Amino acid sequence: MPELPEVETIVQGLNRKLKNRKIVDLWTDWPKYFKLPKGEKNFRRCIIGKKIISVERRAKNVLIYLSDNYLMLVHQKMSGHLMVGHWQKIVSADNLPENWQGQKWRPVKFSGPFTDPMNRFIRLIFYLDDGRMLALSDLRRFAKVLCASKSIIFNLPEIKKLGPEPLDKNFTYKKFREPFFSKGGKIKQLLMDQTFISGIGNIYADEILWASKIHPLRTIASLKEENFRELYRTTQSILKKAVRLRGTSIDDYRDATGQKGDYGKMLLAYHHDGEPCKRCGAIIKRMKIGGRSAHFCPRCQKI
DNA sequence: ACAATATCCTGCGAGC
């Protein structure tokens, strides 16, 4: 679900709310979430009793720094949302809110945005020592949660391989341009390749390409220097603006407190197929590229 | 070696 701006927004919220909290218990109805890297045997033991030092973002991963040099990594994948709320144990299921009726029983009352439909899909809960909880709502159950010592997590291949952060101060044009010399293929797929630049997914790839007037099927070899300049510029400006507006809530994305992001109304290509292009008036098209839908203007994004 | 496809899941809306 969330891409860089959404994960960044969530992380900022979590960091404010979770700092110095101790994790006292956890509950899940989907133990498959837990992945233990080599050297760790027991997820519960990794987590319980640990204090949360800080929360940071790397690519689309949420990094929760714990005491004893431990680190919990959460990847929300397509439908995951981390949120913080108050909780109390529910003794009887009789007075569950309407949107929980008929759902699998959950051991808590989540009093954040209680009527938020996403609450139905809370599958994992970390209970905190201040009476609050960190919950993972995840309709499709794709999310992944890892816990291990810092060094083990940072040495995982999927973390080590990650490309540079596009909003990092050190992300110069040179750094952006360099990998294109050695890689081929189509521009859209490369923009979404996490080993190339980290944090860009389907929405922002489409927006960046529209803003740069580049067709998603353009090959790297066909791009001119001015195209790369434009891609570099729009990548940073679009992601920055999306972070400022707290992400895109087309469907179900929420920040850590259940609020929607405001970048949705800024979208100019993504989900605008069938509508006139805001720049030239041609009808925005949608096509499948590498199993994902791409939205683009067939007139001003020339192939 | 590369790229297209299947896979992990569930819910929703469209179309018949």
Added chain:
DNA sequence: TGCTCGCAGGATATTG
């Protein structure tokens, strides 16, 4: 109304 199909913001494994 009720069924089936396609679709969804990700990443990895498998196939061709």
